[in-house]
Amino acid sequence: MDVNFWAEVNRAAGRKVSHCYQCGKCTAGCPVAFAMDFKPHQILRLLQLGRGEELLASRALWVCSSCHTCSTRCPCHIDLASIIDTLRFWARRRLPSSLRRGMPLFNALFLRSVRRYGRVYELGLTVQFNLKGRKVWRDVELGRFMLTRRKLRLLPESVEDRAVISQIFLAEKSEEQ
Structure with a gap:
């Protein structure tokens, strides 16, 4: 180092x-x-x-x-x-x-979800991660189980004040530069 x-x-x-x-x-x-x-x-x-x-x-x-x-x-x-x-x-x-074993990809997809909805859209995150990792069917059974028990939402939910989330991401971006 x-x-x-x-x-x-x-x-x-x-x-x-x-x-x-x-x-x-x-x-x-x-x-x-x-x-x-x-x-x-x-x-x-x-x-x-x-x-x-x-x-x-x-x-x-x-x-x-x-x-x-x-x-x-x-x-x-x-x-x-x-x-x-x-x-x-x-x-x-x-x-x-x-x-790096997929963790940076997961991290990037997670942040993209938060940036877009103000919180994580778990189902969308899992589907995107599995598609990009070429493991399309990996979590299908678990997803079905969680959906039937209402532990996962089929559609994304958004926070009320997404402008605050946008400001956080803008502040982070300006710090990186």
Whole structure:
């Protein structure tokens, strides 16, 4: 890993990653830690050990929901959610898409759904993801089950004030530039 990578990671953290003392509060509060190959505290530990390359190929980056619970709970005030965003950026730049295993695609489709409706349209997201991944029939049985039990909506719902959502995406876009 080059110097720019480490500088960017520490800038995103708001302080040096070495300040983390592995209390585990970030992992304890993470709603998606169960699905991660590296838990939030392990991400920080791997960074401390200089194993950033290993993190760039991990699923954890793409499973993270960016809820900022980890950052809020950190007694050292390390912004782990921003670090994960930085790692996603580096993963997109450095890794071939075959190593990213569909998570960036899911992430992009998820954000497109939120941008369009103000919330996730689960059925549409699943169908798009499976079509683009060439696994058309993968979730058909589960979808049928969820539809019959009214756990999924057939048509998308929209939030009342989509202008607020649009402003969030505009602000994010201006920050990237």
